[in-house]
Amino acid sequence: xxxxxxxxxxxxxxxxxxxxxxxxxxxxxxxxxxxxxxxxxxxxxxxxxxxxxxxxxxxxxxxxxxxxxxxxxxxxxxxxxxxxxxxxxxxxxxxxxxxxxxxxxxxxxxxx
Numbered sequence: 001x002x003x004x005x006x007x008x009x010x011x012x013x014x015x016x017x018x019x020x021x022x023x024x025x026x027x028x029x030x031x032x033x034x035x036x037x038x039x040x041x042x043x044x045x046x047x048x049x050x051x052x053x054x055x056x057x058x059x060x061x062x063x064x065x066x067x068x069x070x071x072x073x074x075x076x077x078x079x080x081x082x083x084x085x086x087x088x089x090x091x092x093x094x095x096x097x098x099x100x101x102x103x104x105x106x107x108x109x110x111x112x
Contacts, residue, residue, distance in 0.1 A: 015055040015088035027051035034084050035077070046077070049094055057081065060094040 019027065028051040035043040045065070050058040065073065070093070078091040 013088040015053070015086050019055065019086045019088065020053055024051065024053075027053070030085060031057055031081065034081065038080070038084065045073075055086065055088040055090050056092055057089055058092045058094050 022030065028048060031051050032048055035046065035048075045062055047060045047062055048057065049060065050056070052058075061070070074091050074093060078089065081089045081091065
């Protein structure tokens with residue numbers, strides 16, 4: 001139980017000044033080129049939407065990925081980006097809207 005408390009009090013890394021000084025489009029291009037340069041065609045499964053100044057990188061998958069593979073892919077990508085660009089980066093998967101066609105036909109709207 002003592003190990004849990006140790007990690008609960010750990011500081012969360014924040015992006016360094018080199019990342020923060022870049023414009024939004026420059027940060028996004030840096031992420032895309034880093035992933036494309038190192039992962040090659042394997043990096044094509046991601047669609048990068050945003051790379052924010054606070055270190056959040058928001059992406060989506062080009063095609064559906066099963067839940068058992070999705071988590072591992074995202075964690076591996078985040079680790080790769082932390083090692084390659086900045087330790088303060090965090091990967092977020094873009095949320096999907098409600099894809100239930102019956103609910104959509106009835107006009108029911110789910111507010112998140």
